[in-house]
Amino acid sequence: MQYSDTVMEHFRSPKNVGRIENPDGIGEVGNPVCGDMMTITIKVKDDRIEDIKFETFGCGAAIAVSSMVTEMAKGKTLEEALKITNKSVAEQLGGLPKNKLHCSNLGADALHKAIMDYYAKKEGKAKEPKKFEKVDYIGEREGKCYCPYCDTELLTPAPFCKKCGKPLPSK
Amino acid sequence: MELIYFDHISGTPLHPHVKEAMIKYIKENGFGNPSSQHRLGDMAIETLNNARENVAKLINAKPEEIVFTSGGTESVNHAIKGVAFAKAKKGKHIITSNIEHQSVSRALRVLMRMGYEVTTLPVDSYGMIDPSDVKKAIKDDTILVTVMHANNEIGTIEPIDEIGKITRERGIVFHTDAVASCGNIPIDVNELNVDLLSLSANQFYGPPGVGALYIREKTPIFPLIDGGTQENNQRAGTQNMIGIVGLGKASELARIEMPERMEHLQNLKRYFLSKLNRIDDIVLNGHPEKSLPGLVSFSVEYVEGESMMIMLDEKGICVSTRSACASGSLRASHVLIAIGRDYATAQGTLLFSFGISNTMEQIDRAFVELEETIRFLRNISPLYKKKK
Structure with missing residues (x-):
């Protein structure tokens, strides 16, 4: 297998699996169409991540990334946690195979989303997502996925297109 | 830890008799060029003829209709491009299905860039092509129909004989990619009504890197590799003698042992399926009856393959997946999408392909691990939680 020992360790016995009940923040990223899905829930106390859990549908790398990012964020202040990047997660895992680097993008994205969700809730201005005409497919040709609205190639599974910002269908 | 190999569709282990035959050839000759005029050449020719006869017998062809190649992919490329080039003046329309192996679909993609027109026919939810669709797709300038015999991802066996009747009536060349099926189920090129058939040794306990293309007499076809006059002018270059010895022996053994092999594989498959029945939310892929004897494709809902x-x-059990991630592309298997699986389900697909040395006990052991693996991963999956 092309995975590092650290990746395999986290895949075999992932840390912080599950979903926190009544979490202070939720971050959901990805969609199963193009690969993986990840949900991170956090409990915050005194601006510090007291508890963090994840659920992931995805390949071995995606599961290891989830486990690693929760380990890295646990006990950190929100400010510190926001500094965790996809790159630092991949580095902590001893690297990822080239074709799996997109999996590492999910980890920090989900964490950051959970923190932003916490801030939004705290400030009481949880934003309503903008309404768009809904589509239920992702464009696909020659092994690549494309945004159904603006036709930009989707390199990373994400709930939104990075170019036009419109929500992507989850199925 | 005992290794359990359930990935025969990716390559079969060498049969002990095949291994012996290859070693014997290396010891006794090993380097003689069949194109040489001296005695070592004669020895090599005899070896070549013997192997050719065995391959021919396996599919009820004539020895002179067998061309040795470097494997399934070369055979398929030779068949498709060879006919397309030879018949280019007559027409440029080719018919195929949407569940073909990449060696077929990518060869056709190159031809499309060169100005050929390709009609890709759909399949039903079992992955079965409808012969009447082929009939409807035929045009005046159709030169070739290429449909696989058995699908390598879901095992479905296509109605090749019926398609062959149609192409024969219309005088159109018909190729079947029988790489996944040849040597594993009976094949008779005359009953199948095919003009070209691709096969590969390492799908039936021969070595990798060697295969053959059956070319019916008088089929218009150009060689893929040009040079010397080897292989009846159809494949230039000195033959891969050691590999061909292995292919010949594997063909002979497949022909003799086929009934008992098939029964064994069918028993293993039936046993595995009866166990699989116990797990919730499993979707079986492929035709329930018209399917390769040793192959089971199933999708496990809520987890990724x-x-x-x-x-x-990790537990010593080798299987295959058609998950998009594993193939290095982000795309789910085109075969699973073609039979109507949604993307998430297609991502959770495993392929178990049994072989002649597998046992029920191995299935028992693997199954315990499979159940445990599914439980473990479903516990992590957000999709499973949403379902509940």
């Missing part, structure tokens, strides 16, 4: 495959590998 690669993670299951690696976890089983």
